[in-house]
Amino acid sequence: MADRQLDVLVICGSLRKGSYNAALARTLPALAPAGMKLRPAPPFETFPIYNFDIQNSSGFPADVNTWADAIRSADGVIIVSPEYNWSIPGGLKNAIDWVSRMKEQPFKDKPVALQSAAGGILGGSRMQYHLRQSLTSVDVILFGRPEVIVTFAPQKFDEKTLELKDETAIGMIKQQLAEFEKFIRRVSPKE
Amino acid sequence: MATLNVVSICGSLRKGSFNAMVQRLLPSLAPDGMSIKPAPSFADFPLYNADIQNSTGFPAPVNTLADAIRAADGVIFCTPEYNFSIPGGLKNAIDWVSRLQNQPFAGKPVALQSAAPGPVGGARVQYDLRKAMMFLDAFTLNKPEIFIGNSASKFDEKTGELKDETTRGLIKQQLAAFATFIARVAAKS
Numbered sequence: 001m002a003d004r005q006l007d008v009l010v011i012c013g014s015l016r017k018g019s020y021n022a023a024l025a026r027t028l029p030a031l032a033p034a035g036m037k038l039r040p041a042p043p044f045e046t047f048p049i050y051n052f053d054i055q056n057s058s059g060f061p062a063d064v065n066t067w068a069d070a071i072r073s074a075d076g077v078i079i080v081s082p083e084y085n086w087s088i089p090g091g092l093k094n095a096i097d098w099v100s101r102m103k104e105q106p107f108k109d110k111p112v113a114l115q116s117a118a119g120g121i122l123g124g125s126r127m128q129y130h131l132r133q134s135l136t137s138v139d140v141i142l143f144g145r146p147e148v149i150v151t152f153a154p155q156k157f158d159e160k161t162l163e164l165k166d167e168t169a170i171g172m173i174k175q176q177l178a179e180f181e182k183f184i185r186r187v188s189p190k191e
Numbered sequence: 192m193a194t195l196n197v198v199s200i201c202g203s204l205r206k207g208s209f210n211a212m213v214q215r216l217l218p219s220l221a222p223d224g225m226s227i228k229p230a231p232s233f234a235d236f237p238l239y240n241a242d243i244q245n246s247t248g249f250p251a252p253v254n255t256l257a258d259a260i261r262a263a264d265g266v267i268f269c270t271p272e273y274n275f276s277i278p279g280g281l282k283n284a285i286d287w288v289s290r291l292q293n294q295p296f297a298g299k300p301v302a303l304q305s306a307a308p309g310p311v312g313g314a315r316v317q318y319d320l321r322k323a324m325m326f327l328d329a330f331t332l333n334k335p336e337i338f339i340g341n342s343a344s345k346f347d348e349k350t351g352e353l354k355d356e357t358t359r360g361l362i363k364q365q366l367a368a369f370a371t372f373i374a375r376v377a378a379k380s
Contacts, residue, residue, distance in 0.1 A: 015240035049234055049280035050273070051204035084239070086326040087319055088276065090283025091238030097273045097280075130276055130319055137275040 005034075006184055009074035011041040013081025013092040013127075020117040020153040023162035024173075025080040031174045036181045038078070042066045044095035055101060068099045071106035076184040077140075080115045083127030088134065100138050107138040111184045113176060115148035123151035141187050146176050195373055197221075198230040198263040202270025202281040202316070209306040209342040212351040213362075214269040220359060222367045227267065231255045233284035244290060257288045260295035265373045266329075267302045272316035277323070289327055296327040300373045302365060304337040306345075312338030330376045335365045 012025045029038045046063050048054060054061070060068075071077055081092055099106050112135055116124025128149070132142055148169075150156060156166035164170060201214045217227040235252050237243060243250070249257075260266055270281055277285075288295050301324050305313025317336070324331045337358075339345060345355040353359055 015238060016242045018242075045238055045240070047238070049204060049236065049283065050278065051234070051280075053205045084282075084286045085289050085323040087323050088279075088282065089239065090277075090279050090281070090286045091240075092279070093273070093277065093282050094238065094279025097278060100274050126322070130322075133315065133319075134274040134276045 006036045006075040006181060007073070008032075008036055008038050008076045008078060008180075008184075009041045009070055010038050011077060011079045011092070013079065013089045015045050015091060018162065019082065020150070020157055020162070021080045021082050023157055024115060024117050024150060024164060027164045027170075028078065028080075028173065028177065031170065032177045033181050036177060041070050044091065047095055047098055050094055050097040052101075060098070060102065064098045067095060068102055068106040071099065071110065072104070074110070075188065076111040076113070076180065077107075078113045078115060078180070079131065080117075081124065081127055081131070083116060083118050083124040086126045087130045088127055093134065096134060096138065105138060107135065107140045110140050111143060111180070111187055112140040113143040113180045115150070115173070115176070117150035117153040117156075119153050121151055123149035123153075125149050143180055143183050146172060146179065148173055148176050195225045195264045195370055196262070197225055197227045197265040197267060197369070198259050199227055199267045199269060200230045200281070202268065202278045204234050204280060207348070208271070209339070209346055210269040210271050210304075212346050212353065213304055213306050213339065215351060216353055217267065217269075217362070217366065220363045220366055222363075222370050225366065225370050230259045230266070233280060236284055236287055239283055239286040241290075249287070249291065253287045256284060257291050257295045260288065260299065261293065263299070264377070265300040265302065265369060266296075267304060267369070268320060269304045269306070270313065270316055270320070272305060272307050272313040275315045276319045277316050282323070285323055285327070294327060296324065296329040298378065299329045300332065300369070300376055301329045302332040302369045304339070304362070304365070306339035306342040308341065308343050310340050312340030312342070314338050330372070332365070332369050332372050335361055335368060337361055337365050
């Protein structure tokens with residue numbers, strides 16, 4: 001781990017195509033330090049609504065296992081998500097709820113960093129603080145600062161290409177990714 | 192005063208859910224003049240995606256749940272806590288209806304209950320739900336709060352009966368307080 005390139009998974013909390021958060025997630029690879037490679041997580045869109053009876057009768061759905069495997073195999077995870085109704089999008093929370101029930105729970109001891117973009121002045125921060133609370137329950141190792149909170153998103157992304165244009169936000173993301181690399185190397189199991 | 196029509200929403204989908212047991216119990220503990228019926232299910236909602244909403248509109252079960260909430264004088268949530276917060280499926284249901292015009296929770300009296308096997312009894316799901324409900328302009332009842340901790344010891348797992356008298360008393364109190372609250376916050380006619 002000391003010198004190899006880190007493999008980091010990016011999870012987007014929104015399913016819509018024109019999502020600012022999906023756009024934000026797409027900008028990350030270009031802003032990552034050389035020691036970190038980013039890949040998008042498999043989709044959670046097709047997960048059924050969590051029901052213990054499904055888990056108990058037919059086991060975990062295949063796409064839940066695929067998602068969990070992707071998390072397990074990564075050195076770290078970045079969650080990029082909008083805020084819905086002052087909290088975590090139900091779909092994203094549903095995905096976390098599913099994998100939280102697994103043996104060899106994939107988030108356990110996983111370094112996780114958070115980012116959000118939103119139209120308003122708080123930039124999805126309330127979602128981030130709820131997510132911190134839930135991720136504590138699944139025993140991740142949460143990255144603290146710098147936080148990436150992209151406020152007033154429509155002004156900061158190109159309307160047509162959805163490219164992130166805001167230099168301050170770009171600088172903040174670069175900083176977070178660089179710090180997240182150090183963080184992952186620090187908290188990873190000692191070899 | 193006319194009968195208060197209240198709908199209950201259970202946050203868990205599993206058949207043996209303690210919260211579903213609480214939900215089934217409510218009619219028997221309601222004060223005179225309050226009818227409590229289960230709301231239509233959110234089990235078949237797709238995960239929220241604005242592209243679905245924009246291309247094919249709101250799915251039928253979303254409209255059905257929203258209509259039931261709109262028609263009710265109040266809403267009671269009986270929900271477990273998943274990972275220190277709101278179950279994703281329940282939050283997804285709230286996210287869907289939150290996007291409707293004539294948003295169903297606006298101005299709606301809401302009461303919260305949770306049962307959980309641990310000592311905290313689902314307190315964290317309730318405080319997160321309060322925030323989401325506040326955003327949606329609901330009127331959420333403050334007290335008494337119903338946290339059914341150590342739920343496995345309080346229910347008969349076979350019959351679903353709530354054996355704990357203290358909890359039964361507390362639920363009765365909350366439902367009575369909810370009736371008063373609904374009357375108080377109802378729009379003046």
